[in-house]
Amino acid sequence: MQQRLAILDDYQDVAHGFADWASLEQAGVSTSVFREPFQSPDALVAALVDCRIVVAMRERTPFPRAVLEKLPALKLLVTTGMANAAIDVDAASELGITVCGTPGSPTAAPELTWALLLALARNLPAEENSLRAGTWQTSVGIELAGKTLGIVGLGRIGRRIAAYGQAFGMDVLAWSENLTEEAAAEAGARKVSKEDLFRNSDVATLHLRLSPRSEGIVGEEELRLLGPEGLLVNTARGPLVNQDALVRALGEGWIRGAALDVFDEEPLPAGHPLLAAPNTVLSPHLGYVTRESYSQFYGGAFEDVSAWLAGSPVRVITG
Incomplete structure (x- = not known):
């Protein structure tokens, strides 16, 4: 069964340069990349309603309970970094959505x-x-x-x-x-x-x-x-x-x-x-926007998705 993966808020259009997302097609995963912020929660839901996997860049897009409840297909939500105040992790757990994080740059x-x-x-x-x-x-x-x-x-x-x-x-x-x-x-x-x-x-x-x-x-x-x-x-x-x-x-x-x-x-x-x-x-929230940081964020997100597809999620975040 084909599974849809969405990468959100790729402002600089660089996600494909930091991880081999195309290789996931062999596992039946098609990838969509969204560069622009969504203008409303309804627009977000409309774009992701059939997505099984979502990769969120930091806190650029909020995922409160009201949004998660409208995404019945969503099973894996990856955030870059190991904490994301914009994701209702408790709601995700209740809805059967696994939330995973990634490494990040300390500098x-x-x-x-x-x-x-x-x-x-x-x-x-x-x-x-x-x-x-x-x-x-x-x-x-x-x-x-x-x-x-x-x-x-x-x-x-x-x-x-x-x-x-x-x-x-x-x-x-x-x-x-x-x-x-x-x-x-x-x-x-x-x-x-x-x-x-x-x-x-x-x-x-x-x-x-x-x-x-x-x-x-x-x-x-x-x-x-x-x-x-x-x-x-x-x-x-x-x-x-x-x-x-x-x-x-x-x-x-x-x-x-x-x-x-x-x-x-x-x-x-x-x-x-x-x-x-x-x-x-x-400056436009550039604190984590470096080549080194993105390598860990997108590389870690790719590892998260691959591990979840294999049935062994890594770096799982719980409430």
Whole structure:
């Protein structure tokens, strides 16, 4: 029996370059690739209603219970990475859908975080645009050496950021609800309260998972504490920051600037207020978009599909 496999949100049209999906035809699997985001849950269901296997790229397409219930043919849902807040894993299990994950790069997101921070500190996007327009040197940047770096969330990524900060000669502070002084010290940071982190940091960077507890964890109070010379970096999840407060902070000068790779709504729609906000460096959720990361994502997804077809699923994610 022919089985249909859908690969979603292949924005760069590269999925076939990172895994031999065509070879699955020998196992009776036909592959469809979707490059553009679906405009609604109904459009998603209409496109996937007869799919037995779906490969989702990170959290680009949500799979809540209401969508999964309308996909009766779906039996295997693969997410790149080993966690995906956009998939209702419990609902999938109840509906008999196996959810599998993949390996990922430990360095892609931290490296982008540091690239955005350096670009913001030295005003690189504005200076490049100015240079191309025929103007020479229009702003004065700042150096990171001797500054204080505040890390909100000292997990796998946060620890790498702490090491980068130390390498650049920065004093490193850290906070999260369950962080211990010992864990902070092991990463070369000092544990402080959230209030003290934002009050004393020149740069605050976010590396928390999004949850009901962490949503909006940075709001007006934290941004005002960061102060008119402070920089905010968010490469984790957009809703960690109160978007309205951030737009006001940038427009009214509560902070010096913000570097953002993630947003409440993705892709970011035309006319979004952040697109017009001053003193920003914005990137389209590129934290995991590298050749090395995609090799692990698509290669791992191919392994997941092959193992499931053979009756022995690997890297199964449970609720």
